Amino acid sequence: MDTPKKIKVLYIDDEQNNLNGFKATFRFDYVVLIAVNIAQAYEHLKSNPDISVILCDQRMPDKTRVQFFEEMREEYDEPVRMLITGYTDIESVIDAVNRGHIFRYIKKPWTDTDIRSAIEEANKFYLTNSLLVAKNKELQSAYDELGKFAYSVTHDVRGPLLSILGALDLAKNMENGKELREILEMMEDAIHKLDEYIKNTHEYYKLKRGQLEFETIDFNNVLKDMAALFRIAGKMENIRFVSNVVQKDVFLSDEISIKTILNNLLSNAFNYQRKDAADKFVDVNIEVKDNVAIMTVKDNGIGIHESHINNIFTMFYRATSEETGSGLGLYNVKDALNKLSGAIEVTSAVNQGTTFKVIIPGKANGTN
Amino acid sequence: MVPIKKLNFIVIDDSKLDCFIAEKIIKNTGINESIKSFLQATEALDYIKSIPVDDHTRSIILVDIQMPVMNGFEFVEAFEKLPPDITKNYTIFIISSSINENDLSRVHNYATVKQFLNKPLTSNNLSVLLAS
Numbered sequence: 001m002d003t004p005k006k007i008k009v010l011y012i013d014d015e016q017n018n019l020n021g022f023k024a025t026f027r028f029d030y031v032v033l034i035a036v037n038i039a040q041a042y043e044h045l046k047s048n049p050d051i052s053v054i055l056c057d058q059r060m061p062d063k064t065r066v067q068f069f070e071e072m073r074e075e076y077d078e079p080v081r082m083l084i085t086g087y088t089d090i091e092s093v094i095d096a097v098n099r100g101h102i103f104r105y106i107k108k109p110w111t112d113t114d115i116r117s118a119i120e121e122a123n124k125f126y127l128t129n130s131l132l133v134a135k136n137k138e139l140q141s142a143y144d145e146l147g148k149f150a151y152s153v154t155h156d157v158r159g160p161l162l163s164i165l166g167a168l169d170l171a172k173n174m175e176n177g178k179e180l181r182e183i184l185e186m187m188e189d190a191i192h193k194l195d196e197y198i199k200n201t202h203e204y205y206k207l208k209r210g211q212l213e214f215e216t217i218d219f220n221n222v223l224k225d226m227a228a229l230f231r232i233a234g235k236m237e238n239i240r241f242v243s244n245v246v247q248k249d250v251f252l253s254d255e256i257s258i259k260t261i262l263n264n265l266l267s268n269a270f271n272y273q274r275k276d277a278a279d280k281f282v283d284v285n286i287e288v289k290d291n292v293a294i295m296t297v298k299d300n301g302i303g304i305h306e307s308h309i310n311n312i313f314t315m316f317y318r319a320t321s322e323e324t325g326s327g328l329g330l331y332n333v334k335d336a337l338n339k340l341s342g343a344i345e346v347t348s349a350v351n352q353g354t355t356f357k358v359i360i361p362g363k364a365n366g367t368n
Numbered sequence: 369m370v371p372i373k374k375l376n377f378i379v380i381d382d383s384k385l386d387c388f389i390a391e392k393i394i395k396n397t398g399i400n401e402s403i404k405s406f407l408q409a410t411e412a413l414d415y416i417k418s419i420p421v422d423d424h425t426r427s428i429i430l431v432d433i434q435m436p437v438m439n440g441f442e443f444v445e446a447f448e449k450l451p452p453d454i455t456k457n458y459t460i461f462i463i464s465s466s467i468n469e470n471d472l473s474r475v476h477n478y479a480t481v482k483q484f485l486n487k488p489l490t491s492n493n494l495s496v497l498l499a500s
Contacts, residue, residue, distance in 0.1 A: 151468055158465040159383065159434075159487075166389040166488025186385040
């Protein structure tokens with residue numbers, strides 16, 4: 001069990017004696033940072049983004065505390081602010097509350113218990129607030145993605161449907177059997193495209209909502225399941241498929257994420273081939289060493305132009321109109337890698353091919 | 369009777385099927401002098417630039433909105449930068465599956481775009497647009 005993290009407190013006072021006294025009293029319970037002026041206080045705030053409580057005593061020589069809190073709020077809104085004062089002048093209290101948004105007002109002379117209970121309360125408030133901020137961020141990003149989804153649905157779902165509708169209308173008046181077959185095949189492609197989009201969407205939600213489940217990964221097995229499918233596709237398109245796995249150690253990771261990554265990289269490698277090339281190939285290499293898995297997927301297909309390479313992991317971005325892409329595949333790869341704290345590198349040259357290198361750290365043994 | 373003047377058509381759509389449908393429907397009307405279709409808007413733009421100025425007879429462009437690399441709006445913007453003695457010969461129709469209000473209203477920003485059409489293209493709505 002980890003001991004709970006100590007609360008980080010910043011105490012500001014223009015008298016060095018007070019600072020020393022405060023630190024001596026509370027240093028065992030809290031991480032205490034002290035500042036004798038506002039410039040020092042800002043330095044602490046800059047290098048300690050996890051300060052949760054700020055206490056400020058008396059008048060500061062360079063600025064009033066209310067002014068200081070007011071300005072500080074613009075840049076560092078999260079720490080909870082408290083004032084310690086001997087003055088009982090109501091105007092300054094009102095000012096501090098209204099403009100400085102202070103959480104507590106502690107009257108002098110204070111006791112250790114006063115300060116302690118104020119800090120504990122302030123920290124609770126801080127934690128609740130930070131949680132809210134984090135949740136809000138999550139919500140905003142989910143909302144942004146929903147917006148993108150709503151827009152893409154009109155194109156990626158409605159598009160193929162309307163194509164099929166148009167083709168049906170045309171086919172009704174067609175008498176030539178060869179022409180009819182041609183249009184039927186195109187309708188089939190459109191349906192595959194639609195299906196692809198739906199499958200990718202499903203995958204996206206499975207990844208997004210699913211918890212990671214760590215288990216022992218046998219890369220030979222993972223690849224065997226997948227390779228069977230790709231081998232058939234490879235034979236039909238005349239693509240040489242070579243796979244190689246070197247794994248001696250146990251590797252703990254989430255199998256769904258690993259499969260998502262491999263599946264997307266492999267299907268890209270198979271799909272984005274140069275149709276008329278003589279020696280088409282896809283190579284996959286997986287090596288597990290020192291609890292790190294390195295997977296490399298290499299092809300000699302159409303490649304990715306320099307100007308697109310920075311965007312390929314963006315949701316719904318498509319760098320080519322060749323083949324049926326949903327613009328979700330590599331986004332899902334990136335998403336899975338983020339969850340596993342992995343990384344991906346890509347090197348590519350147009351008409352020469354693309355290599356993706358994925359690095360995934362295994363979950364450390366014994367921890368849970 | 370004055371014979372109906374024939375027109376050139378350029379279809380730009382990243383869906384092969386939609387290009388195919390448009391070609392067939394246009395051919396069925398019999399009004400076409402020529403039809404060219406492009407899966408990439410950049411290629412269509414290169415083609416328009418490559419034709420000698422004198423050969424730009426009346427042409428109609430049907431262009432989709434959502435396409436990879438260069439989308440329909442980017443195409444129209446690039447097209448509008450071409451010399452006026454080229455652009456004056458073209459009429460652009462945007463044809464899309466989009467039901468997004470921003471897309472629909474954005475169409476009015478472009479002088480060279482005559483109208484927004486909903487997919488799918490049918491012989492009916494093609495003859496309506498040609499009559500206008």
